[in-house]
Amino acid sequence: MAGFSFRLSILSEGRYDAQMVTIHDIARETGVSPNTVARILGGRRGRPYNEGKVLKAARRLGYVRNLQASNLRSGRSGLIGLLVPDIRNPQHTEFFQLLQDAANPMGFQILLFSSGGRMRQELHALQRMEQSRVDGLILNASEGETDEGCDEILQRFLTRKTPVVLAGRPERTIRADEIVIDNHAGMRNMVRYLAKTGRTKIAFVCGDRQSLATRERHEACLATVKKLKLEARTEWSQFGEYTPESGAQQTARLLQMNPRPDAIVAGNDLLAAGALRVLLDAGVMVPDDVAVTGFDDIPLASLVSPRLTTLRQPREKIAREVMELLQERITTRSVDAPKKLHYEPELVVRQSA
Amino acid sequence: MAGFSFRLSILSEGRYDAQMVTIHDIARETGVSPNTVARILGGRRGRPYNEGKVLKAARRLGYVRNLQASNLRSGRSGLIGLLVPDIRNPQHTEFFQLLQDAANPMGFQILLFSSGGRMRQELHALQRMEQSRVDGLILNASEGETDEGCDEILQRFLTRKTPVVLAGRPERTIRADEIVIDNHAGMRNMVRYLAKTGRTKIAFVCGDRQSLATRERHEACLATVKKLKLEARTEWSQFGEYTPESGAQQTARLLQMNPRPDAIVAGNDLLAAGALRVLLDAGVMVPDDVAVTGFDDIPLASLVSPRLTTLRQPREKIAREVMELLQERITTRSVDAPKKLHYEPELVVRQSA
DNA sequence: GTGAAAGCGCTAACAC
C-alpha cells in the first residue's frame, strides 16, 4: 500500500467518488509489476500462473484500460477521421456504416464529422482531427470551394506520414491517395441508355457548380449528348445543391420551359427524388412523359415511385479497399507513391427511365 | 537547447521525419516556461508581450495541441458517445447531425457507434466508450434484448459520475436520465384520426417484438382500437424489424388476409415506406383503398408517393435539451436525481392517410 | 502572471 494513494477519496458530502482502477492497482493487488500487468492485459502472454491472477484481479476490480494514456505513450490513436459534407445524405451514411464495419475488426474507430458543406466547419473538423492525432483520414468532397487552411493541415498530415484519402476532390497541391469514381463512364452509359430508349431532349439537374462531382457528371452528359447529336440547350442544365428540395426547385424551372425536356438526369438520387416529387405533383407521368435518373443507388432509390433508374456506386468495395489501404499505410508508415482507387458506377435500370 | 532532443530525426533514407511540435519547443524558442506557453495557447491571458511571442512561434512552428496528453492530465476527453442501433435509419442520422451541431459549440465531439442491433457490437461499443473515457453518453434503444454486460458497464459510468442518457430503453436497474417519447399519446391520436376519417379495420406493421418502442406503440394502438370499438384481429398485428424490407414483407402478408385491413399503422417511416411500396406494386390505392401511416417524420416521408402521414418527433428540441442536460451534469459532476425528458409526437397529416 | 516540479496511466527500452 505504501507509495500509493487511496483509490477512494472522500467527498465533503461523505460519499465516495470511485476513481478508475489502474495497472498499478492490479500490480499491487497481485504482487507482480505494472509492466507484467500491462503485458497480460494487452493480450500478450505471461506465465499462466500470473495470467490467472492478473485477469481475475482486473475483472474483480473493474479495470478499464485508459486509451488516452495508452495512445499518448504509443503514438497511435486508433482513430480514423471521416469528413463528409452532409451525413444526412444516405450515400454518406451507408459509407460510414460500411467503413465502421471494416475498421472495427482492425482495431480502429471512426471519428465522424459532418460539415454541412460549411467551410468553417470543415476547417474545424480537420483541426480537431489533427489535435486528436487520428491515424488516418478520409475526406469526402466538400460541396463547394475548399479553404486554403485545409490544404495546409492536410499537408502537415502527410509530412507526418499520416495517410490521407481524398474522395471526389479536385486534385490539388497535396499528393494523397484518392478514390476516383468514373463519373464520365457512368454518365455516358446513362445518356446512351436514355437515347437508346428514345429520349432526345435530356435535361440536367445538378448539385452545386463548384463540386468536382457536379462538373464531371455534367460535362460527361453534355459530351455524350453532343456525340449522339441530341438536342442541347443551355437552360436544360440547372444547378443547386445535392438535396431533394433543390432537385424539386430545379425541376419546377424545367417544367416551365418550351420545349420541355423528355428526360431528367439528376446528379444524385436525392435530386432525382425531388424531381420525381415535382413531376408527379404536376401530373407529369414518369417515365412515360419524362424519364428521371439518379446517381449513387441509395436505399431511397427503391422506395420512391416509380423506382429510380440510377448508377450504383460499389460502396462495399470502396469501404473495404480504403480501409485496407489505410491499414497498410499506417503499419508501414509510408505515404509515398499515392494510389488512385478507381471505381466504375454500374447502371441499374428500374422504372423511372 | 540543452536538455531537449532535436525535433527532426534523420531517417535511413536521408529524409526528415517531422515530429510534432510541443509546448517545450515553443518555450525554448521564446524563452518562457512551458507553463506560460500552455496557458497562453489555452486561451487564458498572459503578458501581452509574451502572448505575441508565443502565438507567433506556435504558428510558425506549426504547433498542434495534443488532446490525448491534455485529456489524460485533465481527466476529460471532450467526447460524447452516441450509440444507435442503425445509423442508416434517417431518424438516427438526423439526430446525430443535430447533436453534433449542439455539441461542437460546447467543445464536445460526438463519437458515433452504429451497432446494427447486434448485441456483441453494442457491448463492444460501450467498452470502447469506457476505454475512451467519454464525458457522457447517449444510448438509443437497442432493437432487441439487451445484454447483461451492458448494464454492468453503464452502472460503472454512473458510479464514476459520467452522465448516461437512455432513449427508448425499458427502465431497468440503472438510474440514468431518460428521453421519453410519449408513444401512447402519439399512437392514440393517430388511431383516432384514422377512425375519424372512416377507417374501421386497422392493421399494425411493427418493428421487432422486443423493443420498447414497438411494444408501447403497438399496445397504444390496440388500446385505442378497443376503446373506439373498432374491429380487431390478432393477425392484423405483424412484427419484424425497423426496415423498409420488413415493412414490405409484413404488408404482403396483410394483403393475403380476408377481410383485408383498410389502414396500416406502421411502427416507423421506414416500415411505412416499405408498406407503400408493396401496396402500390399490388395495385392497391393509397389512401383510397388502404391508408398508411408512419412514425418519426424523416425526410423520406415527404419523398414517397403519396406523402406519408406520420408522427413527428421534435428532434431539434430533443438534441438541444439532451446536450444541455449533459453539459450541466458534466460540469457539476452530478448524476443524481435522474431526469426524464418528455416529448410528445405531433400528428402530421399528409396524403397517405 | 510566471516558473519549477510533479504526475495523469500507460508503453518502450533495457537489464536480468
Added chain:
DNA sequence: GTGTTAGCGCTTTCAC
C-alpha cells in the same frame, strides 16, 4: 517472462 526506469505532452499545484 519479468521488473525497473524513463518518458509520451500536457495540466496541476504551489511558490514567488
